[in-house]
Amino acid sequence: MKDFIPPAVRARLRSLRLLSRRAVGIHGIGLHNSRSRGAGLEFAQYRAYEPGDELRQVDWKLYARSDRFFVREAERESPLAVWLLIDASASMNQYDAARPDWSRLDAAKALAACVAELALRQGDRFGMIALRDDGVRLVAPATGARQRDRLWLELHGLSAQGAWPSAERLRPLWERIAAGDLVLMIGDGFDDGRDEGAVAIAERLASARREVLSIRILTAEERDFPFRGGYRFRDPETGEELLGDGAALRDEFLDRFAAARKALDARLDACGIRHTEYVLDEALDLPLRRLFGARDMAEQA
Numbered sequence: 001m002k003d004f005i006p007p008a009v010r011a012r013l014r015s016l017r018l019l020s021r022r023a024v025g026i027h028g029i030g031l032h033n034s035r036s037r038g039a040g041l042e043f044a045q046y047r048a049y050e051p052g053d054e055l056r057q058v059d060w061k062l063y064a065r066s067d068r069f070f071v072r073e074a075e076r077e078s079p080l081a082v083w084l085l086i087d088a089s090a091s092m093n094q095y096d097a098a099r100p101d102w103s104r105l106d107a108a109k110a111l112a113a114c115v116a117e118l119a120l121r122q123g124d125r126f127g128m129i130a131l132r133d134d135g136v137r138l139v140a141p142a143t144g145a146r147q148r149d150r151l152w153l154e155l156h157g158l159s160a161q162g163a164w165p166s167a168e169r170l171r172p173l174w175e176r177i178a179a180g181d182l183v184l185m186i187g188d189g190f191d192d193g194r195d196e197g198a199v200a201i202a203e204r205l206a207s208a209r210r211e212v213l214s215i216r217i218l219t220a221e222e223r224d225f226p227f228r229g230g231y232r233f234r235d236p237e238t239g240e241e242l243l244g245d246g247a248a249l250r251d252e253f254l255d256r257f258a259a260a261r262k263a264l265d266a267r268l269d270a271c272g273i274r275h276t277e278y279v280l281d282e283a284l285d286l287p288l289r290r291l292f293g294a295r296d297m298a299e300q301a
Contacts, residue, residue, distance in 0.1 A: 004113035004155065009285045016285075016292045018118050020080055020182050020211055047071055081125040081141040083177055084112040084151075087187025087198065088132040090236040092160035094188075096220045096280055103280075104217045105160040108186045110284055111215060115184055116151050118292070120144070128154060129173065131187075133162035136172050141181075163237045167196045179209045189216035189264060199267050206271040214268060214275040215287045222257065223279050225250045 005013070049058060049069035057071045092105040112128060119126035120143065127141035128151055139147075139154050177183060183205055189198055206212045221227070227246025234241045261277075268275045278287040 002156065004110045004152065005117060006284065009114065009283070010117070012285050013114060013117060013288070016118055016288055018080075018082065018115070018122060018124065018182070019292055081127065081178065081181045082115065082119045083141065083181055083183045084115060084126065084128045085173075085183060085185045085187075085201075086112055086128065086130045086158070087164075087185075088130040088137075088158055088160050089164050089187075090132075090161050091188050091190075092217075093236060094219055098220070099280065103160070104188060104219070105158070107217050107278060107280055107284070109155045109158065111186055111278070111287065112155060112184075113152065114285065114288055116148055118288075120148050126151070129176075130154070130158050131165050131170070132160070133165050133169065135169055136165065138172055138176065140176070164197060170196055170201065173201065173205070174208075177205065177210055180211070182211045183213070185212065185214045187215075187217065189214065190260070199264055202268065202273055203271050206273050212271070212273045213291055214273055215291075216261075216264075216275065216277045218277055218279045220279055220281040225253050 047070065049071050059070050059072050062068075062070050086105075086108050088105065092108060093103050095101075095103040095106075116126045123143060125141035125143045126147065128137070128139040130137040137154060137158065139151055142150075183202075185198065185202055187198055202212050202214055225246070227250070229246060230243070231246050232241055232243055265275065274291055276287045276290040278284075
């Protein structure tokens with residue numbers, strides 16, 4: 001199975017930690033209590049007996065077979081579940097002409113894999129909900145290497161198509177995401193023409209005491225608008241088209257695009273939602289360092 005995380009990015013992830021405001025109190029941002037091994041309920045693994053271990057943790061049946069003492073380690077439940085909400089509508093198929101093998105959806109998958117890796121390392125539960133108009137694809141939160149493999153399998157099979165899902169299709173979000181869960185929304189962030197658009201969902205989750213973060217994925221062409229000459233611009237979800245000269249449209253597009261982003265950012269800020277942008281020609285871990293590695297970035301500056 002293809003590795004979503006380049007080796008250099010994987011190495012840099014070691015300096016990052018998932019942070020949750022709600023797990024440590026709304027007035028402070030810090031590392032929450034993560035999953036730890038001990039005398040819990042969910043079996044994790046065996047290990048050799050060590051002085052000081054409780055006798056009730058010894059597996060006596062295994063001792064009878066092996067003549068050696070082994071302790072059953074279990075995992076205590078983490079207070080944090082990380083949900084990865086991925087926009088899988090048709091607009092996520094967009095890419096830059098300079099790199100047609102790296103779409104918004106490819107970036108979203110890789111970012112989701114990175115966050116799952118951080119959660120796995122901390123012992124947190126992690127799951128995924130992919131959103132498109134034919135329904136949602138859901139991987140319930142769990143932890144461990146098998147959960148990572150299950151998530152990666154879903155990511156490999158995920159394609160971008162159709163429009164943003166209807167309100168009825170979004171019901172699993174409200175039914176499955178619990179109070180105090182950490183929600184990372186990954187998408188282009190502009191599915192906002194309806195009451196249940198991406199930003200409206202983020203606002204509703206935040207108002208319901210879910211910790212919400214957002215990564216808005218942009219193409220380099222959206223940022224720079226480098227087009228020259230006649231172009232046909234097409235909305236991949238509505239099919240609407242605009243014919244025009246790239247150079248003549250550039251200033252107006254950049255002004256309107258900047259205003260739209262500023263308006264969306266203001267809505268997220270008003271709800272206390274941490275957010276950042278990722279452009280397809282940037283380092284993959286840059287938005288994660290902005291969200292989870294502010295202290296490290298300040299030290300490097």
